[in-house]
Amino acid sequence: xxxxxxxxxxxxxGNTFLALEEMRKIFAAEDIETEMVHVGNKALRGCIACxxxxxxxxxxxxxxxxxxxxxxxESDGIVIGSPVYYASANGTLxxxxxxxxxxxxxxxxxxxxxxxxxxVVIARRGGLSATFDELNKYxxxxxxxxxxxxxxxxxxxxEQGEVIKDDExxxxxxxxxxxxxxxxxxIALGKEKYGLPEKEEWIPTHFIR
Numbered sequence: 001x002x003x004x005x006x007x008x009x010x011x012x013x014g015n016t017f018l019a020l021e022e023m024r025k026i027f028a029a030e031d032i033e034t035e036m037v038h039v040g041n042k043a044l045r046g047c048i049a050c051x052x053x054x055x056x057x058x059x060x061x062x063x064x065x066x067x068x069x070x071x072x073x074e075s076d077g078i079v080i081g082s083p084v085y086y087a088s089a090n091g092t093l094x095x096x097x098x099x100x101x102x103x104x105x106x107x108x109x110x111x112x113x114x115x116x117x118x119x120v121v122i123a124r125r126g127g128l129s130a131t132f133d134e135l136n137k138y139x140x141x142x143x144x145x146x147x148x149x150x151x152x153x154x155x156x157x158x159e160q161g162e163v164i165k166d167d168e169x170x171x172x173x174x175x176x177x178x179x180x181x182x183x184x185x186x187i188a189l190g191k192e193k194y195g196l197p198e199k200e201e202w203i204p205t206h207f208i209r
Contacts, residue, residue, distance in 0.1 A: 002033040004075040008082035008093030010040040015122045015163035016081045026177035037068050039096045046095035053103035065099045076184045077116035087127030113143040116183045124158040149176035
C-alpha cells in the first residue's frame with residue numbers, strides 16, 4: 001500500500017515537513033510505502049477553467065501537477081500538509097490542489113473513491129480549524145473517506161523545529177497515521193469482498209434553471 005504526502009510549505013524542512021515525517025515513521029513501521037511531494041516552494045499558477053484537461057488528458061500547464069498525478073493515482077491514501085496563512089492554506093498549495101483534483105477528474109481520469117484522505121495543518125497560533133476544513137473539502141467532493149485522529153489534525157510551531165515540542169500535536173500525527181493504516185487496510189478488504197459502492201449517473205444541476 002502507498003500514501004502520497006504533500007508538503008504545502010515553502011520550507012521543505014520546516015514544521016509542516018516535520019509533522020508529515022512523524023506520520024511517515026508510523027507508515028514505515030506498518031510497511032506502508034510513502035512518497036512526499038514538495039509543493040509550497042514551487043512556482044505554480046492556479047486553474048484557469050479552460051477545460052483543456054478533458055481533451056489533453058492532463059492539465060494544460062505541464063508542470064508538477066501532471067508530474068505527480070500518477071503518484072496520486074497509485075496511492076491508497078493522501079495526506080495534505082499546510083502552514084496557516086491568514087486562516088487559510090498556502091496559496092501555492094491551493095493552486096496545485098485545484099488543478100490536481102480537477103485535471104485528474106476530467107483528464108487523467110481515475111476513480112478516487114475510497115482513497116483515504118487526511119489534512120494536516122500547522123500554525124503559530126490561530127486559523128488551524130478554518131484551514132483544516134478548507135483542505136478536507138477536496139476529499140469529500142471525491143467519495144474519499146476522511147481520516148480522523150484524537151483531535152483536529154493540527155500542531156503548533158513558528159520557528160523551524162518548534163512543532164516537535166508540541167507533544168500533543170505530534171501524538172495526534174501518530175494517531176492519525178495509525179488510523180489511516182487501519183482505514184486503508186479495512187477498505188482493501190471491503191473492496192475485495194464487496195467491491196466499491198454503486199454509483200449513479202451524475203445529475204448536474206445549476207441554480208439558475
